[in-house]
Amino acid sequence: MTSNQAYDVEKIRADFPILGREVYGKSLVFLDSAASAQKPRQVISAMVEMMENDYANVHRGAHFLSQVATEKFESAREKVAQFINADKDEIIFTRGGTEAMNLVASCFGAAHLQAGDQVVTSVMEHHANIVPWQMLAETKGIEVLFVPVDARGVLDMAVFEGLLGPKVKMVSLAHVSNVLGTVNPVEEIISLAHSKDIPVMLDGCQGITHGKVDVKALDVDFYVFSGHKLYGPSGIGVLYGKKDLMNTLPPHQGGGDMIETVTLEGTTFKESPHRFEAGTPAIVEAVGLGAAIDYVSSVGMDAISVHEKLLLEQAMAKLSALEGIELIGTAPNKVSVLAFNVTGIHPLDVATVLDRQGIAVRVGQHCAEPLIKAMGYEATIRASFGMYNTLEEVDKLVTGVEKAKMMFGA
Amino acid sequence: MSLELYQEYVEALEMLDDDLRFEYIIDLGKAAPETPFPEDFMRDENLMHGCMSRVWIIHRVEDGKHNFSGESDAVIVKGLVSMMTKSFSGLTADELAGITLDHVRKLNLGALTTQRQVGMMAMLKHMQKLAAV
Numbered sequence: 001m002t003s004n005q006a007y008d009v010e011k012i013r014a015d016f017p018i019l020g021r022e023v024y025g026k027s028l029v030f031l032d033s034a035a036s037a038q039k040p041r042q043v044i045s046a047m048v049e050m051m052e053n054d055y056a057n058v059h060r061g062a063h064f065l066s067q068v069a070t071e072k073f074e075s076a077r078e079k080v081a082q083f084i085n086a087d088k089d090e091i092i093f094t095r096g097g098t099e100a101m102n103l104v105a106s107c108f109g110a111a112h113l114q115a116g117d118q119v120v121t122s123v124m125e126h127h128a129n130i131v132p133w134q135m136l137a138e139t140k141g142i143e144v145l146f147v148p149v150d151a152r153g154v155l156d157m158a159v160f161e162g163l164l165g166p167k168v169k170m171v172s173l174a175h176v177s178n179v180l181g182t183v184n185p186v187e188e189i190i191s192l193a194h195s196k197d198i199p200v201m202l203d204g205c206q207g208i209t210h211g212k213v214d215v216k217a218l219d220v221d222f223y224v225f226s227g228h229k230l231y232g233p234s235g236i237g238v239l240y241g242k243k244d245l246m247n248t249l250p251p252h253q254g255g256g257d258m259i260e261t262v263t264l265e266g267t268t269f270k271e272s273p274h275r276f277e278a279g280t281p282a283i284v285e286a287v288g289l290g291a292a293i294d295y296v297s298s299v300g301m302d303a304i305s306v307h308e309k310l311l312l313e314q315a316m317a318k319l320s321a322l323e324g325i326e327l328i329g330t331a332p333n334k335v336s337v338l339a340f341n342v343t344g345i346h347p348l349d350v351a352t353v354l355d356r357q358g359i360a361v362r363v364g365q366h367c368a369e370p371l372i373k374a375m376g377y378e379a380t381i382r383a384s385f386g387m388y389n390t391l392e393e394v395d396k397l398v399t400g401v402e403k404a405k406m407m408f409g410a
Numbered sequence: 411m412s413l414e415l416y417q418e419y420v421e422a423l424e425m426l427d428d429d430l431r432f433e434y435i436i437d438l439g440k441a442a443p444e445t446p447f448p449e450d451f452m453r454d455e456n457l458m459h460g461c462m463s464r465v466w467i468i469h470r471v472e473d474g475k476h477n478f479s480g481e482s483d484a485v486i487v488k489g490l491v492s493m494m495t496k497s498f499s500g501l502t503a504d505e506l507a508g509i510t511l512d513h514v515r516k517l518n519l520g521a522l523t524t525q526r527q528v529g530m531m532a533m534l535k536h537m538q539k540l541a542a543v
Contacts (some may be wrong), residue, residue, distance in 0.1 A: 346483050407433075
């Protein structure tokens with residue numbers, strides 16, 4: 001703990017109003033941040049302030065409020081860019097991570113993929129990084145290849161390298177697994193793919209929340225994340241795309257704000273990012289995301305990461321000490337996303353007992369059905385720890401699991 | 411329409427607080443399997459699609475009366491599906507069609523977890539669908 005003595009988790013918790021509430025008469029223990037994180041007062045206030053004082057449509061209108069709203073919206077884009085070390089015009093706002101991945105699959109597919117081309121992804125992906133490619137396989141006749149994972153939940157890099165043949169036109173992988181917490185060796189992945197001129201998209205929905213991301217240092221071509229997992233609002237996501245590459249892609253949707261000129265004969269489109277932001281964007285949500293980035297940056301992504309590692313280590317150690325606990329995902333490089341099961345008890349039964357103690361965990365297949373099956377399960381429990389969780393909450397989780405074992409006699 | 415068993419459940423649950431209701435459902439779920447051949451029961455064609463646990467419901471018609479039995483791999487859900495199938499067996503298709511969300515609400519399990527109540531509604535709809543075929 002010496003490296004993180006300044007981390008004041010109680011001060012952080014005080015910024016999150018919802019953490020003060022009770023569930024079934026018990027203090028809420030929120031261990032489901034990997035599904036969606038709670039929001040600090042700073043985010044909520046920024047959004048309220050935007051709606052109460054500064055709201056109008058952006059990029060249109062000569063009036064005062066439209067200028068103010070546009071400045072705030074574009075300043076949020078600037079904050080996102082600085083946060084991941086990108087240029088401002090490489091940041092495209094979407095409705096979420098899923099829309100961002102679909103945008104790339106659909107637009108990159110239209111511009112650069114033909115029947116017989118291959119896209120490499122993996123067994124550990126969220127459905128949002130599988131289904132869009134399968135849809136392209138249906139419509140365009142491309143082929144989707146899957147890198148397997150080993151029993152620890154680590155990508156098989158030898159197979160990955162072997163798959164990178166001449167037909168592969170895109171590699172699209174998770175930065176961090178949403179079930180196992182595995183941090184993939186993204187530098188190596190990108191360098192191997194680039195050595196064969198294959199672009200790489202990283203699904204950073206989990207990666208962005210647990211440590212610093214530098215898209216320039218990574219040299220990644222597309223990086224995707226959602227606002228709501230980064231302590232910001234839902235309804236806003238980010239697609240980072242290298243500018244030269246983005247300008248080779250056709251628009252995703254047509255409408256207002258993405259065009260240069262429209263005549264009845266045809267239309268010319270703006271450059272990225274505006275080309276990909278048809279219609280009125282999620283203005284208030286973008287401002288909320290900017291506030292969330294200010295918030296996590298003020299605490300420090302490195303400090304958050306150290307704190308979460310401590311929670312993960314304690315949770316893994318204390319759960320393993322109980323009899324009949326199966327930890328699912330034991331990669332050496334892992335963030336604070338912890339899937340586990342209790343031998344002989346259905347995960348839903350465990351999760352329901354935890355819920356009655358006020359402890360929120362996720363149960364099921366976590367939108368990653370192929371991975372859960374590959375790891376040999378039908379469903380798992382997943383506890384995920386965020387910047388506001390405490391060691392006491394880890395203990396409550398362990399006590400809750402013991403109670404479930406007692407109630408179900410395993 | 412005979413809803414005797416259903417009424418018994420409603421009355422039993424009315425007398426309990428939330429924690430005891432929770433234990434009551436678990437006890438129902440832990441009770442003996444409903445069929446001597448659970449592996450025969452748990453076939454894909456009897457499966458209701460859900461994400462968090464699996465539920466199987468078997469349906470038979472005798473003298474125009476619809477009878478159901480249910481299974482689940484999660485004990486709590488097995489308790490709920492057992493209560494639902496027992497409550498609403500022995501009804502005609504018309505009578506079954508008259509069972510609504512209010513009947514489910516009266517079991518007072520909403521406070522237990524709202525998601526389970528949604529699951530019970532899905533079970534009811536599934537049973538009504540099976541009876542309509």
